[in-house]
Amino acid sequence: MGKSEYGALADAMARTAENLETVLDRMIPTDQAAERDLMDAMRYATLDGGKRIRPFLVVQSASLFGVAENAAYRAGAAVELIHCYSLVHDDLPAMDDDALRRGKPTVHKHFDEATAILAGDALLTQAFEVLASDATHSNPSVRCELVTELAKASGAHGMVGGQMIDLKAEKVDLDESDIGAITRLQRLKTGRLIDFSAQAGAILGRAPSSARDALRGYTHDLGLAFQIADDLLDVEGDAATVGKATKKDAERGKATFVSILGAEKARDQANRLADQASAHLKLFGDKADLLRDLARFVVTRSH
Numbered sequence: 001m002g003k004s005e006y007g008a009l010a011d012a013m014a015r016t017a018e019n020l021e022t023v024l025d026r027m028i029p030t031d032q033a034a035e036r037d038l039m040d041a042m043r044y045a046t047l048d049g050g051k052r053i054r055p056f057l058v059v060q061s062a063s064l065f066g067v068a069e070n071a072a073y074r075a076g077a078a079v080e081l082i083h084c085y086s087l088v089h090d091d092l093p094a095m096d097d098d099a100l101r102r103g104k105p106t107v108h109k110h111f112d113e114a115t116a117i118l119a120g121d122a123l124l125t126q127a128f129e130v131l132a133s134d135a136t137h138s139n140p141s142v143r144c145e146l147v148t149e150l151a152k153a154s155g156a157h158g159m160v161g162g163q164m165i166d167l168k169a170e171k172v173d174l175d176e177s178d179i180g181a182i183t184r185l186q187r188l189k190t191g192r193l194i195d196f197s198a199q200a201g202a203i204l205g206r207a208p209s210s211a212r213d214a215l216r217g218y219t220h221d222l223g224l225a226f227q228i229a230d231d232l233l234d235v236e237g238d239a240a241t242v243g244k245a246t247k248k249d250a251e252r253g254k255a256t257f258v259s260i261l262g263a264e265k266a267r268d269q270a271n272r273l274a275d276q277a278s279a280h281l282k283l284f285g286d287k288a289d290l291l292r293d294l295a296r297f298v299v300t301r302s303h
Contacts, residue, residue, distance in 0.1 A: 006293060006297055008289075008290065008293070009290055009293040009294060009297060012056070012060075012290050013051065013052070013053075013056055016052060016055060016056045016059050016076075017050075017051070017052040017055075017056075019069075019073060020052055020055050020073060020076055020077060020080065021047060021048070023073045023074065023076075023077045024046050024047060024077055024080065024081075025043075025047060027077060027081075027126070027130065028042050028043050028046060028047075028126075030043065037111070037115060038115065038118055038119060038122060040111075041107055041110075041111050041115045041116065041118070041119035042119045042122055042123055042126075044107060044110060044111070044119075045084045045085075045087070045088050045107050045119055045120075045123065046080070046081065046084045046123065049101075049102035049103075049104070050080075050083075050084075050102055051301075052076075052080065053194075053226075053294070053298070054076070054079045054080060054083055054193060054194060054197040055073070055076030055077065055079055055080050055197070056076075056294070057194065057197035057198045057201075057219070057291075057294075058072055058073075058075050058076035058079055058197050058198070058200045058201050059072045059073065059076055059201070060201070060288075060290055060291050060294075061197070061198040061199070061200065061201025061202055061215055061291075062075070062200070062201030062204050062205060063201070063287075064201065064202075064205070064207075064211070064284055064287055064288065065201065065202065065204070065205025065206070065207050065211070066205060067201060067204045067205045070135075071136055071137055071204050072201060072204065074130055074131075074133075074135060074136040075130075075131065075136060075146060075200045075201075075204060076197075076200075077130060078127040078128070078130040078131045078136075078146075078150065079127070079150070079193065079196065079197050079200065081123045081124070081126055081127040081130070082123070082124060082127045082150065082154050082159075082193065083193060084123055085119075085120040085121075085123035085124040085127075086120075086154075086159055086163070086193075087101060088106075088107045088108075088116050088119055088120040088123070089116075089117070089120045090163065091106040091107065091108060091116075092108055092113060092116060092117070093108070093113065095163070095167070107119055107120075124154075127150065128147055128150070128151070131143060131146045131147050131150060132147055137204060142203060142204060142206065145203050146200060146203055146204070149196055149199060149200075149203065150196055150200075152192075153192040153193050153195065153196035154192075154193065157188070158188055158192035158193070159188065159189055159190075159192055159193050161188050161189075162185055162186070162187070162188030162189025162190070162192070163189055165184070165185045165188065165189070166185055166189055166254070169182075169185060169254050169255045170254045179257075179260055179261070181255075182255055182256065182257060182260060183224065186223070186224060186227040186257075187220075187223065187224070189227075190223050190226060190227045190230075191219070191220065191223030191224065191227070192223075194219050194222060194223040194226065195216060195219040195220065195223065197219070198215040198216075198218065198219045199212060199215060199216065199219075201215075202215055210283065211283065211284075214280050214281060214282075214283045214284070215280075217277075217280035218277045218278075218280040218281055218291065218295075219277075220277075221273040221274070221276040221277035221280070221295075222273070222274075222277040222294070222295055222298065224270075224273050225270045225271075225273035225274045225277065225295065225298055225299050226298045226299075227257065228257045228258070228266050228267075228269060228270040228273070228299070229270055229298055229299045229300075229301060231256040231257045231258040231259075231266065232258055232263060232266060232267060232270070233301075233302075233303070234256070234258075235258050235263060236263065257269070267299075270299040271299055273299075274295040274296055274298065274299045275295075277295040278291075278292040278295050278296075
């Protein structure tokens, strides 16, 4: 992200990533002797990497409702634990069989497959431990809602279900008339966790339904724009810049927005979605400017 191009957004995302790193470092210590290998793998999967877009969404949405930063960062850390677990498992030979993630060897390459599976399991379960703690919010109803909504976003009718559909998409020939099927796939695999990230701030702030609806409209379009940009990076990017292997989707015959629409149409659609996402934020005025900037950033990023 060029600071001259995005200015305040670049600063805010860097600050969020730095603060989140501190929170995650404390959540995954290294002093348990018997579990040391597992903790090392969890830290390897989680620390020092990624754009932290999902935690950024939590922190920014929480700021709209005056939520304390500690609560926002704990909820953001829980989302990132889920996201990192999903990457560890997605990279396994039984899934996408990737050797590179965030510019370094994937967890199963750096350690081994069994350790990678267990590290992912541990990250997944720790996310709910974090949200269930009264350190995240004093109100148990708020904590229960956070746990429930993250479980829905992550499970069979969310991220995991989307991954199952994605695996099947490698074996199905789709054309432009089937764009709805790809949209559903990505709404589950990518969009649901992005949606929760913004809703988490609203839940913590006990926001009214009108505000939650506005954020839901924003993340609906943002999530699809994000995935189209990812598809474009897989086609047009290089591994050194993107930080992971590229050209994978075409090699596997996987149906994507780009394979169905073509690069030019897909890029146009991503830009339209970014504009639509920003329009949903009118309710919040200039308090949501960083969220508007994020919508533009996700479709212009190079990694």
